[in-house]
Amino acid sequence: MSLTTSPITVTETGLELVLPGGKPAYFNHYWLRDNCPTSFDSQTRERVFDIFHLETPPRPRSAQIVGDALEIVWDGENHTSLHALDWLAAYATGQRRADPSDLARRAWYANHYADIARFSQADLKADKAKVAAWLKALIVEGVAIVTEMPDSDEGLTDLVKLMGHVRPTFFGEYFDVRTHIEPTNLAYTAKALELHTDTPAEEMAPGVQFLHCRANSVEGGANLFLDGVAVANDFRALHPEDFRLLSETDVPFYCEHDTYDVRSRQRVIELDEHGEVSGVTISQHMADVFDLPQHVLDSYYPAFCRFGRMLQSDKYLMRFRINAGECIVFDNHRIVHGREAYSATSGARYLRGTYADRGEMRSTYRALTGEGRFK
Numbered sequence: 001m002s003l004t005t006s007p008i009t010v011t012e013t014g015l016e017l018v019l020p021g022g023k024p025a026y027f028n029h030y031w032l033r034d035n036c037p038t039s040f041d042s043q044t045r046e047r048v049f050d051i052f053h054l055e056t057p058p059r060p061r062s063a064q065i066v067g068d069a070l071e072i073v074w075d076g077e078n079h080t081s082l083h084a085l086d087w088l089a090a091y092a093t094g095q096r097r098a099d100p101s102d103l104a105r106r107a108w109y110a111n112h113y114a115d116i117a118r119f120s121q122a123d124l125k126a127d128k129a130k131v132a133a134w135l136k137a138l139i140v141e142g143v144a145i146v147t148e149m150p151d152s153d154e155g156l157t158d159l160v161k162l163m164g165h166v167r168p169t170f171f172g173e174y175f176d177v178r179t180h181i182e183p184t185n186l187a188y189t190a191k192a193l194e195l196h197t198d199t200p201a202e203e204m205a206p207g208v209q210f211l212h213c214r215a216n217s218v219e220g221g222a223n224l225f226l227d228g229v230a231v232a233n234d235f236r237a238l239h240p241e242d243f244r245l246l247s248e249t250d251v252p253f254y255c256e257h258d259t260y261d262v263r264s265r266q267r268v269i270e271l272d273e274h275g276e277v278s279g280v281t282i283s284q285h286m287a288d289v290f291d292l293p294q295h296v297l298d299s300y301y302p303a304f305c306r307f308g309r310m311l312q313s314d315k316y317l318m319r320f321r322i323n324a325g326e327c328i329v330f331d332n333h334r335i336v337h338g339r340e341a342y343s344a345t346s347g348a349r350y351l352r353g354t355y356a357d358r359g360e361m362r363s364t365y366r367a368l369t370g371e372g373r374f375k
């Protein structure tokens with residue numbers, strides 16, 4: 001190892017050094033001590049160092065460049081840290097850690113049906129690369145179809161497990177979309193189901209929705225799906241002030257019956273950490289009475305209605321018929337869905353649904369595609 005003579009300036013709060021390439025950089029003492037490579041257990045991969053137990057604020061007794069690393073001998077404790085300079089460079093400007101699941105969304109329109117990513121369940125079970133491709137399609141386009149599903153309850157559970165866990169809602173772990181004798185929800189009738197995202201009355205509406213079609217021989221009942229990101233992006237360009245209102249104002253949603261009273265506030269247009277549209281929340285049957293100041297409603301309602309009408313435009317509405325043996329999987333915060341009315345006596349129609357968590361989906365995608373983690 002060769003010692004270099006690059007000057008390192010130790011201040012009260014941190015140290016300044018010049019990184020390879022000549023870039024000056026500053027690092028905080030607490031951060032350097034807390035993130036010493038020895039702070040992390042190689043087996044559990046968890047942090048095992050507890051900075052709260054340091055008796056005095058961390059301060060270097062000496063600091064020098066040794067080869068391609070920064071060596072710090074800490075004052076007041078018997079400990080030396082060795083930080084690789086290229087690792088330090090990744091954190092020098094405060095930019096966020098790269099995330100392999102942070103993929104740009106691709107908006108889609110009414111003609112998307114033929115291009116929906118499709119995977120057979122057997123292929124997904126056999127090939128982790130196919131699972132990664134499936135999850136990528138869900139992150140980028142928000143929708144994918146899994147084909148050749150077994151006609152069983154377990155078939156749906158097995159599919160969810162390739163992504164994460166079944167995520168219960170206030171009505172349980174699964175739901176059955178077919179005509180019910182005493183329906184508590186329009187979905188359980190043969191009537192038309194207006195365009196919506198599911199259960200916005202929950203504080204954390206479920207992230208990924210699965211609809212497994214077990215039977216579909218009725219007349220009518222076409223599926224209606226659209227990409228909320230495509231609509232909201234166009235809405236942003238056409239009506240920027242309306243867009244601001246819908247993306248900044250919380251409005252109330254509810255779901256109430258004999259034994260439950262679920263309430264939350266959501267934004268109709270949802271933005272991600274980059275300020276890009278990540279999705280929408282829309283549900284006429286769960287929208288509560290808007291309890292905003294009446295003068296705010298003077299501008300909110302026209303904006304809300306302009307957006308609602310745009311959602312129903314032919315430019316965006318993908319109309320198709322889901323077939324028995326298919327499971328459509330989609331981002332419940334992005335893909336707005338509905339159904340045309342059908343004739344309940346013309347045949348059988350049965351969709352079994354459930355949800356998974358969006359964060360868990362991204363976790364699985366990272367684990368499958370992240371550097372050095374591909375198995």
Ligand SMILES: [Fe+2]
Pocket residue numbers: 187196197198337
């Ligand atoms: Fe739904």
